[in-house]
Amino acid sequence: MFPDDVQALSAAVIASALKAGVMVATAESCTGGLVSGALTAIAGSSAVLDRGFVTYSNEAKTEMLGVPDDLLARFGAVSEPVARAMALGAVARSRASASVSITGVAGPGGGSAEKPVGLVHFAAAGPDGAIVHVERRFGDIGREAVRLESVRVALSLLLDAVTA
Known part of the structure; x- marks a missing residue:
């Protein structure tokens, strides 16, 4: 179902988290649960x-992850502050001590000059409380390609978070 490199990354996350005794959670928007799917x-x-949150709407981000309405209003869903809040919310609202979040514009529509198709924000929260943000601009490479590349980045960030 997933490409070999995604399967290998997923296996590495599982093995590393198991070795570290760390539970993980995902908070996904534009990937719609693909990161959780790759892990499972x-x-x-x-x-x-522990669990995966699919928070496609702003309401879901607020209700399920506790993302403040004012962050969404001020920065928009596709932003560093919201990605960070999603990752922290996933830890706060689960039994996990590490998480990864993804929010972006997969396309083909929905982009703007400021937030073009292919812009994705990621955040990973580690068991030590550290949080890392990454922004990627994949370009208008097609919806499925943006989503797959996002899964790769998210799994890599999660792997770093559980092995840090």
């Missing part, structure tokens, strides 16, 4: 994946 494709993932 790996046998043994139930030992470390």
Whole structure:
């Protein structure tokens, strides 16, 4: 179902989290649960994946993850502050101590000059409380390609978070 490199990254996240004794959670918008899907494709993932939040709407981001309305109003859903709030909310509202969040514009529509198609913000929260933000501009490479590249980045960030 997933490309070999995504399966390998997912397996590495599961193995590293298990070794570190860390539970993980995901908070996904434009990927719609693909990161959780990649993780659960790996046998043994139930030992470390607590839950995945699919928060496609702003209301879901607020209700499920506690993202403040004022952050969404001020910066928009596709922004560093919202990605950070999503990652922190996933930890706060789960049994996980590490998380990754993804929010972006997968396309083909929905982009603007300020936030073009292919812009994705990520954040990863580690068990030590550290949070890392990454912004990627994949360009208008097609909806599925943006989503798949986002899964790769998210899994890499999550791997870094659980091994830090």
